[in-house]
Amino acid sequence: MKSVAFFNNKGGVGKTSLIYHLAWMFAERGVNVLAVDLDPQANLTSMFLDEERLEELWPDGEHPETVYGSIQPILRGIGDIAMPHVEKLAPTLGLIPGDLGLSRFEDKLSDAWPRCHNRDEAAFRTMTAFHRMVLQGAQWGADIALIDVGPNLGAINRAALIASDQVVVPLGADLFSLQGLKNLGPTLREWRQTWKELVPKAPADLATPTGQMQPIGYVVSQHGIRESRPVKSYQRWVDRIPSVYREAVLNESASKVPTPSSDPYALALLKHYRSLMPMAMDARKPMFALRAADGAIGSHIEAVRACYDDFSQLARKVANHAGLALG
Numbered sequence: 001m002k003s004v005a006f007f008n009n010k011g012g013v014g015k016t017s018l019i020y021h022l023a024w025m026f027a028e029r030g031v032n033v034l035a036v037d038l039d040p041q042a043n044l045t046s047m048f049l050d051e052e053r054l055e056e057l058w059p060d061g062e063h064p065e066t067v068y069g070s071i072q073p074i075l076r077g078i079g080d081i082a083m084p085h086v087e088k089l090a091p092t093l094g095l096i097p098g099d100l101g102l103s104r105f106e107d108k109l110s111d112a113w114p115r116c117h118n119r120d121e122a123a124f125r126t127m128t129a130f131h132r133m134v135l136q137g138a139q140w141g142a143d144i145a146l147i148d149v150g151p152n153l154g155a156i157n158r159a160a161l162i163a164s165d166q167v168v169v170p171l172g173a174d175l176f177s178l179q180g181l182k183n184l185g186p187t188l189r190e191w192r193q194t195w196k197e198l199v200p201k202a203p204a205d206l207a208t209p210t211g212q213m214q215p216i217g218y219v220v221s222q223h224g225i226r227e228s229r230p231v232k233s234y235q236r237w238v239d240r241i242p243s244v245y246r247e248a249v250l251n252e253s254a255s256k257v258p259t260p261s262s263d264p265y266a267l268a269l270l271k272h273y274r275s276l277m278p279m280a281m282d283a284r285k286p287m288f289a290l291r292a293a294d295g296a297i298g299s300h301i302e303a304v305r306a307c308y309d310d311f312s313q314l315a316r317k318v319a320n321h322a323g324l325a326l327g
Contacts, residue, residue, distance in 0.1 A: 048087070
């Protein structure tokens with residue numbers, strides 16, 4: 001099973017919506033997919049589940065059916081991770097629900113990172129908690145895990161990225177996303193190199209991730225286009241993405257750079273589909289699954305088809321990198 005994190009330290013690039021739709025597309029195409037919400041904001045969980053179910057997951061006191069509940073024994077210093085609860089949303093789709101309480105794990109992870117250099121077993125159990133949680137959560141037969149993380153370079157995201165085999169970078173066509181790339185690339189290389197040095201010091205009987213966090217490409221979402229923002233300005237930033245991605249993330253020369261439409265690292269250039277998103281939120285389903293009964297009539301029908309094609313192609317590219325076959 002491959003684990004794929006979706007990460008950019010610039011927020012507002014449509015990351016959570018991207019994972020939500022990709023997870024449903026994989027599920028529809030016959031791939032068993034596990035969505036893992038490691039963003040303390042828990043936005044992915046709130047997209048998948050209604051408020052009634054969220055209230056059940058987040059009662060006063062303990063939250064045993066969320067990611068926070070799974071790491072609580074480590075957080076409290078009373079044991080190892082608890083078996084994670086997997087919310088089955090469909091026969092081929094499961095979710096490890098997120099929790100705002102996960103933010104309390106930040107300090108514990110920050111403290112564990114340097115202690116791994118001293119072969120501290122408790123520190124390694126803390127640093128590998130997310131990796132082992134994903135492995136346990138996938139035992140129902142998941143073929144791929146899609147991991148949502150927050151937009152920062154903190155300790156929670158470092159542990160989440162270490163638990164990931166591959167990384168997809170969601171982007172907007174703007175200066176802030178390019179600056180995010182420039183921060184992200186060197187940080188990933190630093191985390192990867194340090195973890196490579198730490199792995200030999202880990203206990204032999206502990207399931208330890210390799211920390212590959214291999215970048216497989218980027219997805220550009222057009223959420224930032226507004227009437228007051230000319231198409232020319234949007235295109236200017238899009239055209240700069242291939243070179244910045246190569247230099248910052250891949251640490252390669254960008255002397256000869258293709259256009260975004262022909263760049264092999266460009267997994268998708270997604271439209272904004274503004275008119276479909278409100279309908280999808282009301283219907284509690286992905287945009288590409290909207291039907292006439294949901295209000296998708298007239299010009300919306302063609303938009304739904306185009307949306308389906310976009311996410312189908314994206315799923316195929318991600319599946320190819322993960323060594324999976326789509327049905």
